[in-house]
Amino acid sequence: MEIKSEAFGQDEPIPPEYTCDGSNMSPGLEISEIPREAKTMALIVDDPDAPGGTFVHWLVWNVPVAESVKIAGGQQVGISGTNGFGNIGYGGPCPPSGEHNYFFKVYALSQELNLGEGAGKQQLLDAMEGHIVGQAELVGTYSRN
Numbered sequence: 206m207e208i209k210s211e212a213f214g215q216d217e218p219i220p221p222e223y224t225c226d227g228s229n230m231s232p233g234l235e236i237s238e239i240p241r242e243a244k245t246m247a248l249i250v251d252d253p254d255a256p257g258g259t260f261v262h263w264l265v266w267n268v269p270v271a272e273s274v275k276i277a278g279g280q281q282v283g284i285s286g287t288n289g290f291g292n293i294g295y296g297g298p299c300p301p302s303g304e305h306n307y308f309f310k311v312y313a314l315s316q317e318l319n320l321g322e323g324a325g326k327q328q329l330l331d332a333m334e335g336h337i338v339g340q341a342e343l344v345g346t347y348s349r350n
Contacts, residue, residue, distance in 0.1 A: 206237075206340060210234050224297040224298040231263065231297075244270060245283075246270060246283075247264075247265065247266040251307070252298065252307050255289075256301060261289045262295065265284065267283045269282070285322060286322070286324045286328075287323050304347070306345075311342075312340045319332070
């Protein structure tokens with residue numbers, strides 16, 4: 206399984222338009238080599254470098270599966286959870302200082318999740334337990350100076 210972005214490569218800087226310093230729009234993503242047994246996917250974007258512990262930027266689940274999936278920048282897909290800003294949907298990088306790493310983690314799941322909009326990261330992780338049939342990760346960086 207593989208996840209890529211048209212906006213940035215592995216370990217490369219995330220362009221400002223996808224952060225709080227720009228339009229705060231989610232970057233376009235392409236997910237490929239999805240396992241055949243996958244019925245749906247979930248996406249978790251977080252920042253483990255945040256001063257108060259890992260900060261959640263985006264939670265999405267029940268993303269439809271195909272041979273490859275393209276999620277256009279800013280596109281709403283699946284069901285969205287609550288991010289660390291207290292909002293439902295994407296909240297772009299907005300670090301207080303220094304360079305931070307942002308992990309875009311996609312999970313192929315063997316079934317749809319019975320989880321309502323606005324759920325948090327732990328609820329999503331609990332719901333995915335035992336249903337992950339594949340996963341991939343893309344890391345981007347961002348700093349505000």
